[in-house]
Amino acid sequence: MAGSRRAVFVCCDGLGRxxxxxxTTPVLDDLRQRSLWCDAHSAVFPSVTRVSAASVATGCLPARHGxxxxxxxxIEDGKIVVRDVGNPDFRTHMRRATGGTLLVPSLAERVAKAxxxxxxxxxxxxxxxxxDPEHFGHIYHRAGSYAPGGARIEGTQALEVSHDAAGDWAMTERFCREVREDRRPAAAFLWLADxxxxxxxxxxxxxxxxDALAAAGRCVSEVFRTVGRLREEGxxxxxxxxxxxxxxxxxxxIAIEDWLAARGLAGLLEAGDVAVAGxxxxxxxxxxxxxxxPLxxxxxxxxxxxWAGEILAGERLGEQGFAALGGVVAAVDMARQGEANPYGVAGRRWVAAEQGKPVPIGSGQHGGWGPDETRPFLMMNDGGRSSGTLQRPTCITDIAPTIARFLGLPGEGFDGKCLTS
Ligand SMILES: [Zn+2]
Structure with missing residues (x-):
C-alpha cells in the first residue's frame, strides 16, 4: 500500500477549544505545534453530538442533511412524536416517517468503492x-457493530467496550490495529466519549x-504514534x-412543555399538534x-x-444553518448568565429539562449557540507540510470535504469547504 493516501479523524467529544x-491538554498542544490549527472553528446548530456526527460525516449543515x-x-399518523435519536432503533422510525435517513451521502458512501x-x-x-446510517462502511459500537450492507458483526470481531475512559482506550487500541494492520481503510473515524x-x-x-482531558489526550497520542509508523512505512x-x-x-x-401548557397549549401538546424537542x-x-x-x-x-435567550422562527432559522423543515417552526437558545462556577469557569445556562429526568445543576451541557459550546477545536496534521494558524472561519462541516480532497474524490455536494482550499 506504499504511496496510497488515507485519512484519519479523531473526535474528542465535547472538548471546547x-x-x-x-x-490542560499537553498532548494536543504539542500536536498543535506540528499541525495547521483552526482558530475560528465552529459547531453546527444544535450543538449536540448526533447532529454533529451527521454534519461531520456528510460535510453538510442540518438544513441539508435533515x-x-x-x-x-x-410526523407519525398526522401527529408530531418527539423521539430520542440516541436509541438504536431511531433510524427505523425515521425511515417510516420520512422515507429515509440522511438526505445527502456520507463520507462512508463516497469512499465505499475507493x-x-x-x-x-x-x-x-x-x-x-x-x-454511516445506510451501512456503506464498517461501524463499531458497543450496542452493535455492522459491516457494509448492514450485516451485524458478531463475537470477538464486535466492539465490546465500556462507556467511559477505559472503553475509549480499549477502542483506541483496536482502532489503531484496524487502521495499521487489519482493515486499512481509506477513511477512518475514531469518536471518543470523553x-x-x-x-x-x-x-x-x-x-x-x-482527568477526562488527559484520557482523551492519551488516545490521541496513540493514534498519532500509529500514524507516524504508517508514514515511516511510506x-x-x-x-x-x-x-x-x-x-x-x-x-x-425548565420543563418547556409545562410552561406552554400553563399558557393554553396543553390540548395541542397532548394532540401532537405542538411539540418540544429539548x-x-x-x-x-x-x-x-x-x-x-398558537405556537x-x-x-x-x-x-x-x-429562561429564554434568543428565539428564531421561520426563515431566520437559516441564520443558524437550520431550516424550517419537517415541522420545525422555531428554536430557542436558552438564557445565559455570566457568573463563574466554583472552578472559575464563567457562564451558567438554563437548560430544557427532559420530562422525568433530573437536571444535574452545575454539570456541563451544550446544544445551543452559546459562546463556549459552539467553539470546538480542529487541527490538521499532514506530516509537517501544513502548520501555523488558519484565521478564517471554519466549521465541523469542513472535515468531510478536506478528507475528500485529500483522497482525490469529487468535491461537490458539501456545505463545508476543504481547509486547504
Ligand atoms: Zn458531542
Missing part, C-alpha cells in the same frame, strides 16, 4: 450510526474534567484531530398546521421569560 492549552437534533420530531470507511464510536448508538461523557456529570474545570496519511462542540455550565432547568441548552419547536399559529403567538411572551 479554550481547553486546548499546554497546562437530522434535526439529539431529540427530533417525526478504499472503504471504518468508524469507531463510544458515544450514543444514534450518534455512532449516523456516521471529555463529553464525564462533563455531563461534573463541573467544568473540576479534577474529573481534567504511506501518506492525513490526520485530523478535533471535537464536535464545547460545553457550558447548567445553572437551572437539545440541552436549546430547544426546537414543532407544529402541525393546526398548532402553528407562533406565544413566542413573544416566551422571549421575555427568564
Amino acid at each position: 479554550n481547553w486546548v492549552r499546554p497546562d 437530522l434535526h437534533g439529539n431529540r427530533m420530531g417525526l 478504499g472503504g470507511f471504518i468508524g469507531f464510536s463510544n458515544v450514543s448508538p444514534g450518534a455512532a450510526y449516523f456516521l 471529555p463529553d461523557h464525564t462533563l455531563h456529570g461534573v463541573p467544568l474545570g473540576s479534577p474529573a474534567h481534567h 504511506e501518506e496519511i492525513l490526520l485530523l484531530v478535533g471535537s464536535d462542540h464545547g460545553q457550558e455550565t447548567i445553572g437551572a432547568g 437539545q440541552g441548552t436549546a430547544a426546537l419547536f414543532y407544529a402541525t398546521d393546526r398548532g402553528r399559529a 407562533l403567538g406565544i413566542l413573544d411572551e416566551m422571549s421575555r421569560a427568564e
Whole structure:
C-alpha cells in the first residue's frame, strides 16, 4: 500500500477549544505545534453530538442533511412524536416517517468503492450510526457493530467496550490495529466519549474534567504514534484531530412543555399538534398546521421569560444553518448568565429539562449557540507540510470535504469547504 493516501479523524467529544492549552491538554498542544490549527472553528446548530456526527460525516449543515437534533420530531399518523435519536432503533422510525435517513451521502458512501470507511464510536448508538446510517462502511459500537450492507458483526470481531475512559482506550487500541494492520481503510473515524461523557456529570474545570482531558489526550497520542509508523512505512496519511462542540455550565432547568401548557397549549401538546424537542441548552419547536399559529403567538411572551435567550422562527432559522423543515417552526437558545462556577469557569445556562429526568445543576451541557459550546477545536496534521494558524472561519462541516480532497474524490455536494482550499 506504499504511496496510497488515507485519512484519519479523531473526535474528542465535547472538548471546547479554550481547553486546548499546554497546562490542560499537553498532548494536543504539542500536536498543535506540528499541525495547521483552526482558530475560528465552529459547531453546527444544535450543538449536540448526533447532529454533529451527521454534519461531520456528510460535510453538510442540518438544513441539508435533515437530522434535526439529539431529540427530533417525526410526523407519525398526522401527529408530531418527539423521539430520542440516541436509541438504536431511531433510524427505523425515521425511515417510516420520512422515507429515509440522511438526505445527502456520507463520507462512508463516497469512499465505499475507493478504499472503504471504518468508524469507531463510544458515544450514543444514534450518534455512532449516523456516521454511516445506510451501512456503506464498517461501524463499531458497543450496542452493535455492522459491516457494509448492514450485516451485524458478531463475537470477538464486535466492539465490546465500556462507556467511559477505559472503553475509549480499549477502542483506541483496536482502532489503531484496524487502521495499521487489519482493515486499512481509506477513511477512518475514531469518536471518543470523553471529555463529553464525564462533563455531563461534573463541573467544568473540576479534577474529573481534567482527568477526562488527559484520557482523551492519551488516545490521541496513540493514534498519532500509529500514524507516524504508517508514514515511516511510506504511506501518506492525513490526520485530523478535533471535537464536535464545547460545553457550558447548567445553572437551572425548565420543563418547556409545562410552561406552554400553563399558557393554553396543553390540548395541542397532548394532540401532537405542538411539540418540544429539548437539545440541552436549546430547544426546537414543532407544529402541525393546526398548532402553528398558537405556537407562533406565544413566542413573544416566551422571549421575555427568564429562561429564554434568543428565539428564531421561520426563515431566520437559516441564520443558524437550520431550516424550517419537517415541522420545525422555531428554536430557542436558552438564557445565559455570566457568573463563574466554583472552578472559575464563567457562564451558567438554563437548560430544557427532559420530562422525568433530573437536571444535574452545575454539570456541563451544550446544544445551543452559546459562546463556549459552539467553539470546538480542529487541527490538521499532514506530516509537517501544513502548520501555523488558519484565521478564517471554519466549521465541523469542513472535515468531510478536506478528507475528500485529500483522497482525490469529487468535491461537490458539501456545505463545508476543504481547509486547504
Ligand atoms: Zn458531542
